[in-house]
Amino acid sequence: MEKMRAMILSKCAPVETDPLKLAEIDKHQIKKPNEILLKIEACGVCHSQLHGIEGDWKDIGIPPTLPTVPGHEIVGIVTEVGKDVTKFRVGDRAGITPLLEACKKCQYCTEGKEYLCESAEITGESFRGGYTEYITVAEDFATKVPHSMKPDYAAPLFCAGITAFKAVKAAEPRSHKKIGIFGVGGVGHMAIQFARIEGSDVIAFSRSQNHLSVAKRLGAKDAMVFSNNQEEFLERVREKHGLLDAAIVFAPADIVTDTAIKSVKKGGLIVIATVGKNPQFMAFEEKTIRGTLIGSTKDMEEVIKICEKEKVEVITESFPLEKANEVLKKLKNSQIEARAVLIP
Ligand SMILES: [Zn+2]
Ligand SMILES: [Zn+2]
Structure with a gap:
């Protein structure tokens, strides 16, 4: 053998x-x-x-x-x-x-x-x-x-690519929709580009200064430091951008998921693309929380096509x-x- x-x-x-x-x-x-x-x-x-x-x-x-x-x-x-x-x-x-x-x-x-x-x-x-x-x-x-x-x-x-692609799709991107991307690593850096290709305004969040500059270079409208001080963080987001239309979470930490939910407007959409546990959820704000997992062979073919065409x-x-x-x-x-x- x-x-x-x-x-x-x-x-x-x-x-x-x-x-x-x-x-x-x-x-x-x-x-x-x-x-x-x-x-x-x-x-x-x-x-x-x-x-x-x-x-x-x-x-x-x-x-x-x-x-x-x-x-x-x-x-x-x-x-x-x-x-x-x-x-x-x-x-x-x-x-x-x-x-x-x-x-x-x-x-x-x-x-x-x-x-x-x-x-x-x-x-x-x-x-x-x-x-x-x-x-x-x-x-x-x-x-x-x-x-x-x-x-x-x-x-x-x-x-990473198909996960990013499908998470962005789940966030229902459209022109000038304000989408927050929490976590700019292997997956997040591609999600920024997929959301931008759809015309959305991406605001990237990371703890790492290095990741923030990568996010900017890849077309994020803004890149902000994520901090565990939730009140102070949300205040900064509100001041600079108002609240978000949608958020996508790639960072596997409950504090990030919780903060992402709170950073979205009433009626907004949160996509969780990682293992998230028990974030606080207020029913009366009519928010939608969506999970996502890799994608189909058809999604994969689309990822290859887009990456080739758009030079992701x-x-x-x-x-x-x-x-x-x-x-x-x-x-x-x-x-x-x-x-x-x-x-x-
Ligand atoms: Zn994987
Ligand atoms: Zn089956």
């Missing part, structure tokens, strides 16, 4: 203890006629891996099994196709989102919300993940990537696959500006 290099997680532990171990495992083989085999060129390092690997999300069932090969923002070259494959040919570039496969039969799947499928398989929660050299996927759950897009540019689009900027730093533990430590210590990408 041919082997491949992989960074394996056998036990959840703090990233300081180097929980990922480099190992040789059996190279994936096409098992079903509708599958393609990708030779991975790049895999993004998502914040959710940090939580999964450290065991923060055990209570919500992540990771469901061990050992695993983490990683769910994958771009590679098709090196083999199953006999029923029609969408791809050998040599094509393709990408995979966190949704590796769904049943295609249930209500969610037939309504184009396959990412909500109860029997979905998640990329990186089995041996089929991105921190390695090869992966198989059913063709319907892979998306074509133009050869003009570099793999380290395209990989982050497959989780993706801020990345590349590292060799073997450096996965170091990258996760950097991510934990806020030393990654936006998105780190592993190159096998």
Whole structure:
């Protein structure tokens, strides 16, 4: 059996203890006629891996099994196709989102919300993940990537990009709608651009001065420092901009969600694109709170199209696959500006 290099997680532990171990495992083989085999060129390092690997999300069932090969923002070259494959040919570039496969039969799947499928398989929660050299996927759950897009540019689009895109869509953007984006990291920096493409006035919030200047450069109308002093913060937002029409939350902290809800006008919309718990909610203000999770294959195709047409900027730093533990430590210590990408 041919082997491949992989960074394996056998036990959840703090990233300081180097929980990922480099190992040789059996190279994936096409098992079903509708599958393609990708030779991975790049895999993004998502914040959710940090939580999964450290065991923060055990209570919500992540990771469901061990050992695993983490990683769910994958771009590679098709090196083999199953006999029923029609969408791809050998040599094509393709990408995979966190949704590796769904049943295609249930209500969610037939309504184009396959990412909500109860029997979905998640990329990186089995041996089929991105921190390695090869992966198989059913063709319907892979998306074509133009050869003009570099793999380290395209990989982050497959989780951060689609998450940003769908969160912005959920905020119902239109011309001069005032949308606040809370958190300008790997996901937020793309959301700023998607909202601006729709003509919305983006106001970005972050604790980091560096992120605020990135936000401005990418077209935010204003970028303001987020502070835990909620009253003082809301007062500053009110003074400068009045309240917001909508808010999108990417920063996984309850104080941020709570503040975002309060920074929106009565009747406004709040989109929560992260794990949020129990923010205060006042029914009489008629606000709408919406959750959002990645997106469909159709959404993914749209993301690729928009990024190509509008020249959306993706801020990345590349590292060799073997450096996965170091990258996760950097991510934990806020030393990654936006998105780190592993190159096998
Ligand atoms: Zn992700
Ligand atoms: Zn389904």
